Amino acid sequence: GIQVEQSPPDLILQEGANSTLRCNFSDSVNNLQWFHQNPWGQLINLFYIPSGTKQNGRLSATTVATERYSLLYISSSQTTDSGVYFCAGSSGGSNYKLTFGKGTLLTVNP
Amino acid sequence: DAGVIQSPRHEVTEMGQEVTLRCKPISGHNSLFWYRQTMMRGLELLIYFNNNVPIDDSGMPEDRFSAKMPNASFSTLKIQPSEPRDSAVYFCASSLDRGLEAFFGQGTRLTVV
Numbered sequence: 001g002i003q004v005e006q007s008p009p010d011l012i013l014q015e016g017a018n019s020t021l022r023c024n025f026s027d028s029v030n031n032l033q034w035f036h037q038n039p040w041g042q043l044i045n046l047f048y049i050p051s052g053t054k055q056n057g058r059l060s061a062t063t064v065a066t067e068r069y070s071l072l073y074i075s076s077s078q079t080t081d082s083g084v085y086f087c088a089g090s091s092g093g094s095n096y097k098l099t100f101g102k103g104t105l106l107t108v109n110p
Numbered sequence: 111d112a113g114v115i116q117s118p119r120h121e122v123t124e125m126g127q128e129v130t131l132r133c134k135p136i137s138g139h140n141s142l143f144w145y146r147q148t149m150m151r152g153l154e155l156l157i158y159f160n161n162n163v164p165i166d167d168s169g170m171p172e173d174r175f176s177a178k179m180p181n182a183s184f185s186t187l188k189i190q191p192s193e194p195r196d197s198a199v200y201f202c203a204s205s206l207d208r209g210l211e212a213f214f215g216q217g218t219r220l221t222v223v
Contacts, residue, residue, distance in 0.1 A: 030209060031209050031210070031211075033211060033212065035214075041199060041216070041217055041219070042214075042216055042217070043201065043214040043217075045211065045213060045214075048210075048211035086153070088153075090209065094166070095208060095209035096141060096143070096158050096160070096165070096166070096205075096208040096209060097155050097158065097166065098143075098155065098212060100152055100153040100154075101152075102152055103152070
């Protein structure tokens with residue numbers, strides 16, 4: 001299966017700051033998702049983005065499939081953005097099997 | 111739609127007991143997944159069903175684990191007998207079809223003492 005690496009592993013921001021989270025994968029993906037795991041443990045879907053760019057409010061994501069990476073942008077961060085951000089991808093014949101990165105732990109301080 | 115529904119939310123059981131986790135996928139989704147999250151191993155796929163048929167169970171850790179999907183709206187993950195190392199958060203997820211966006215339930219936090 002594919003390998004998924006996320007960076008940075010930890011990030012501390014002041015409220016209002018912007019940030020970029022990165023996800024590298026070892027092979028071409030045909031499914032790429034970003035999730036936010038909130039402090040209660042829920043996995044919230046942010047983006048389904050095998051390629052291209054999408055925006056949803058203060059969040060946007062870009063996947064460059066040919067270069068095997070995806071970026072998640074958070075603008076004007078809020079304390080409620082705190083939690084762990086995961087990217088997950090799948091490829092080839094196992095396109096159902098999401099492989100998760102280890103996550104980025106984001107802490108937004110007031 | 112109410113999303114993927116899992117029960118119970120929390121389960122505490124003694125070593126050796128049988129544990130059954132339940133999942134109701136989103137209506138109309140033909141793909142169902144069971145994932146496990148631990149500090150050591152992160153999130154990993156245990157089993158994948160398509161149209162109620164188990165397609166990939168290579169992630170099931172050992173014979174103590176079994177999963178069924180008797181119909182399109184219900185699945186169970188059973189651990190018998192349970193062991194302390196099974197303590198984890200178990201997630202159920204579903205997607206409209208394989209390879210499409212997966213949606214996760216709220217998880218079951220299992221503690222085996």
